[in-house]
Amino acid sequence: MKTSLLQKARAQYQPKLPKGLQGAVKVKEGAATQSVGDQDEIKKLFPNTYGMPIIEFVPGEEYAAREMNVGIILSGGQAPGGHNVICGIFDAVKRQNANNKVYGFLMGPGGLVDHDYIELTSDYVDKYRNTGGFDMIGSGRTKLEKEEQFEKGLEIIRELGIKAVVIIGGDDSNTNACVLAEYYAAKNYGIQVIGCPKTIDGDLKNAQIETSFGFDTATKVYAELIGNIERDANSARKYWHFVKLMGRSASHIALECALQTQPNICLVSEEIEKEDMTLNQIVEQIATAVAQRAEAGNNFGVVLVPEGLIEFIPAIGRLIDELNDLLAAHGSDYKDLDKDAQHAYILAHLSKENADTFATLPEDVARQLSLDRDPHGNVQVSLIETEKLLSNMVGAKLDEWKKEGKYKGSFASQHHFFGYEGRCAAPSNFDADYCYALGVSAANLIANGKTGYMAIVQNLSAPAEDWKAGGVPITMMMNMERRNGEMKPVIRKALVELDGAPFKKFAEKRDEWARETCFVYPGPIQYWGPSEVCDRETRTLALENEAKK
Ligand code: FBP
Numbered sequence: 001m002k003t004s005l006l007q008k009a010r011a012q013y014q015p016k017l018p019k020g021l022q023g024a025v026k027v028k029e030g031a032a033t034q035s036v037g038d039q040d041e042i043k044k045l046f047p048n049t050y051g052m053p054i055i056e057f058v059p060g061e062e063y064a065a066r067e068m069n070v071g072i073i074l075s076g077g078q079a080p081g082g083h084n085v086i087c088g089i090f091d092a093v094k095r096q097n098a099n100n101k102v103y104g105f106l107m108g109p110g111g112l113v114d115h116d117y118i119e120l121t122s123d124y125v126d127k128y129r130n131t132g133g134f135d136m137i138g139s140g141r142t143k144l145e146k147e148e149q150f151e152k153g154l155e156i157i158r159e160l161g162i163k164a165v166v167i168i169g170g171d172d173s174n175t176n177a178c179v180l181a182e183y184y185a186a187k188n189y190g191i192q193v194i195g196c197p198k199t200i201d202g203d204l205k206n207a208q209i210e211t212s213f214g215f216d217t218a219t220k221v222y223a224e225l226i227g228n229i230e231r232d233a234n235s236a237r238k239y240w241h242f243v244k245l246m247g248r249s250a251s252h253i254a255l256e257c258a259l260q261t262q263p264n265i266c267l268v269s270e271e272i273e274k275e276d277m278t279l280n281q282i283v284e285q286i287a288t289a290v291a292q293r294a295e296a297g298n299n300f301g302v303v304l305v306p307e308g309l310i311e312f313i314p315a316i317g318r319l320i321d322e323l324n325d326l327l328a329a330h331g332s333d334y335k336d337l338d339k340d341a342q343h344a345y346i347l348a349h350l351s352k353e354n355a356d357t358f359a360t361l362p363e364d365v366a367r368q369l370s371l372d373r374d375p376h377g378n379v380q381v382s383l384i385e386t387e388k389l390l391s392n393m394v395g396a397k398l399d400e401w402k403k404e405g406k407y408k409g410s411f412a413s414q415h416h417f418f419g420y421e422g423r424c425a426a427p428s429n430f431d432a433d434y435c436y437a438l439g440v441s442a443a444n445l446i447a448n449g450k451t452g453y454m455a456i457v458q459n460l461s462a463p464a465e466d467w468k469a470g471g472v473p474i475t476m477m478m479n480m481e482r483r484n485g486e487m488k489p490v491i492r493k494a495l496v497e498l499d500g501a502p503f504k505k506f507a508e509k510r511d512e513w514a515r516e517t518c519f520v521y522p523g524p525i526q527y528w529g530p531s532e533v534c535d536r537e538t539r540t541l542a543l544e545n546e547a548k549k
Contacts, residue, residue, distance in 0.1 A: 001127060010130045010426060010527060015084060015436035016464035018457065019059065026060025027448050029053040033472075036206070036492050037479030045489050046475045048185035049178065049452030054208065056470040057444055065097040066447050068163040072120075073105045073112060074139040075169030075176075079198045079214025080427040081435030083128040083136050085168050088439020090125050096447055103160055108140020109176070112153040112165070130432050132217070133424040141374060144176045150183050157191055164192035164446040166455075170199035170212070171491040174454055178474035179489075181452035192451035194442045195474055200423055202252035202540070205494045208472040210460045211541050213438060214423070216430045218246075219253055219538055220525045221422035223260035226302065227521035229416065230261060233300045234517060239414045240290060240394075242387040244305045246419030248378060250495045251306035252540060258506055259539035262518040264301035265289055266510070268503065269312035270496040276314050283390065287397040287407075289514045294409025298517065305387050307419065310365065311379060319354040320379055321482075323369055326350070328485040342370055362389060373484075387415045428525050429535045433464045441469040461537055461545040501547035502540045 003011075030053045035042040043050045070093050074082055086104070093100045102120045105111030118124075118137065128136045144150070144167075157165065167177040174195040181193035197204045200218035205211055222245055229241050243263075247253040251268045258266035265286055272282060286303060293301055311317050326349055327334065334345055343366065347355050358366060368384045391413040401407035427435065434457055441455035453471035460467060477491045496503055512518060526534045536542075 003127075006426070007131060011126070013130045013429075013432060013527070015088075015130070015433045017433075017440065018437055018467035018469050019465050020057045021437060021440045021444070021469050022059070024060050024062040025057040025444050028056045028058050030056070033476040035475050035478045038489075041480055042475055042478050042489055046178065046182045046452070049182045049473065050475045052452065052473040052475075054470065054472050054476075055445070055450065055453065056468055057441065067097055067100060068093060068446055069101040069103070069161045070443070070446060071103045071105055071112070071117070071157065071160065071162045071165045072137065073109055073165065073167045073169075074134045074137055075108050075167055075173035076139060076141055077170070077199065078132075078134045078139060078423040079200045079212070080132045080217035080423070080425050081213040081431035082134045082139075082168060082198060083131050084427060084432050084435035085196055085198075085213070085439040085442070086120070086136060087125055087129050088436040089166060089443045090120055090122075090439075092440045092443030093446075094122070096443070101160070103162065104137030107138040108142055109144040109167070109173070110140050110142035111137070112144070112156065113142065113149045115152075115156040117156065117160070130427060132426045143172070144180055147183070150180055154184075154189060154191070162191070164194060164451070166194045166196060166442050166446075168196040168198050170201070171204045171493050174204070174474055175478070175490045177454075178452055178478070181474070185451055192446055192449070194445050194450070194471075195454040196438050196442055197454060197456070200253065201247045201250055202256070203247070203250035203493045203495065204491065206477055206492070208456055208458070208476070209454070210458055210545070211538070213431055213435045215252065215256070216434070216538050216541075217425050217428045217525065218422035219256040219260070220428055220522070221425045222253065222418045223257045223522045224524050225416075225418055225421065226257055226261045226263065226304070227519070227523065230263065230302050230519035231521050233302055234519060237298070237300045238410075239300055239412050240391070241302045241414045241416060242305060242391045243302065244307055244385075244387040244415075244417045246307050246422075249308045249311065249493060251308065252496055254304045254306040255496055255502055255506060256538050256540045258304055259502060259543075260520065260522050261302075262509070262513050262520045263304050264293065264514050266304040266506065267306060267309055268496055268506075269306050269309045271498055271503075272309065273312040273314055273317065274498060278315065279313055279393070282313070283393040283397055286390065287394045287401070290394060290398060290411060291401065291407045291409065292515060294407065294411075296515075299409045299411065302519070303390070305390060307386070309386050310384055315357045316361075319350070319357045320369060322350055322354045324373065325485040327370075327373065339367070343367075346370055365389060385415075385417075387417060391415060425525070426527075429527060430537055434460065437464070437467060437469055441471065444469075445471045461542055464535070501543035505539075505543055
């Protein structure tokens with residue numbers, strides 16, 4: 001691997017650790033916990049891992065070195081900082097006992113099932129310190145859910161003398177981590193399973209998890225790019241830029257980028273759902289802002305579109321729910337059909353209301369909704385070109401208004417999709433520190449015999465040494481939800497709260513941003529320099545923590 005100069009310099013960065021993790025630690029236990037919903041069902045499904053207390057690590061006495069070989073899995077989409085979680089685990093596990101071994105299962109959960117792994121050595125790990133990406137061991141989306149998989153995994157776990165497996169993933173992967181922890185506990189196998197909160201989408205958060213790792217860096221990268229586009233828009237004054245931003249369901253990324261860059265429009269899927277808006281109403285709303293700016297001679301602007309939008313438009317959401325059940329229930333009678341026959345099959349099997357909605361969708365959107373789901377049953381929304389769909393519809397609406405004499409401007413659009421550009425960026429200082437601390441916390445949970453916990457680090461708006469590290473039982477975050485046509489225990493996804501501080505701040509400002517040109521150009525992530533520039537958390541986290549005071 002050839003190393004850039006920045007990477008070489010960055011390799012020297014020593015992540016800042018919270019005081020509670022700097023030396024020997026001891027466990028401070030809180031009260032017993034309950035799941036966020038459906039307590040009776042979750043308790044029944046997780047009898048061995050339900051109700052455990054929240055844990056905080058505080059400075060403690062040195063104890064005898066512990067023997068603990070550890071296996072690590074990276075699961076799902078890449079998120080900046082994943083390598084530092086591994087470095088944190090590696091350093092802490094080796095500090096426990098230099099003979100301890102750390103294994104990386106390759107290409108995601110599939111590596112455990114297929115017995116595909118490498119032993120991580122310090123020479124190897126050192127090359128990845130403070131770097132982005134998941135290429136140290138690769139990632140994948142295999143869903144760990146079947147007993148055969150758990151038993152197959154156990155074979156290699158036993159062979160390598162592994163005491164604990166750490167699964168670094170989003171809500172679905174941590175749900176699976178919890179199921180695996182419960183299974184191994186129920187069987188008395190003596191294998192611990194620990195989760196770690198990863199996803200750029202920012203939707204794995206709750207009262208215990210202030211943010212998932214990667215959100216900070218990814219949104220800073222997207223905000224830099226949006227700022228550059230805004231500056232281009234303001235220089236050329238001839239284009240409306242439609243920017244779709246990743247975030248499979250929740251609009252946290254779009255909202256955070258809006259708070260950082262002050263674009264003219266930012267759609268928030270959760271609001272669209274609550275207001276029961278149709279696609280046509282969304283188009284009219286954007287077209288109205290375009291027309292208003294045109295009156296002031298401003299035939300340019302920037303619109304942010306969250307990736308998950310389409311699923312949140314209520315009529316389309318209802319259609320997707322029925323399609324999910326339909327596709328889950330039907331096998332080769334559907335899969336083996338050609339494209340047109342699949343379209344006809346869907347129309348014939350849907351309820352009248354949903355068939356009508358399906359029939360009105362542009363062909364490529366309808367097609368995308370009819371394709372196979374990802375292994376977790378999700379529509380692959382990153383493949384739907386909502387930014388083009390919206391700008392085409394806005395263009396058509398403006399043409400209509402022009403004919404009616406209601407609009408006199410000119411409208412030309414450009415399209416962008418920012419997602420993959422940010423997921424492997426070199427972690428910001430925040431993510432580098434946060435991830436390293438998560439890794440050290442995970443190692444301490446293992447050393448203290450815990451299973452079914454997710455590593456956490458809190459108080460993230462304070463300087464890193466005042467952060468608080470510990471663990472939260474994963475069952476505490478669970479409730480029952482319908483997936484692939486069945487009710488399943490899952491970690492509740494955190495959507496944008498319309499009464500939360502970040503959305504309120506945006507709502508207070510957006511009319512002005514739509515009318516005027518209030519762009520902010522954040523520039524690139526800085527790794528060296530004043531702390532208020534280099535270590536600053538996201539606006540979302542700052543506003544949420546401020547509101548808690
Ligand atoms: P995770 O939820 O696994 O962290 O992935 C998030 C994400 O980046 C979404 O924003 C996006 O919709 C999806 O992954 C894309 O998936 P893929 O990498 O498989 O194309």
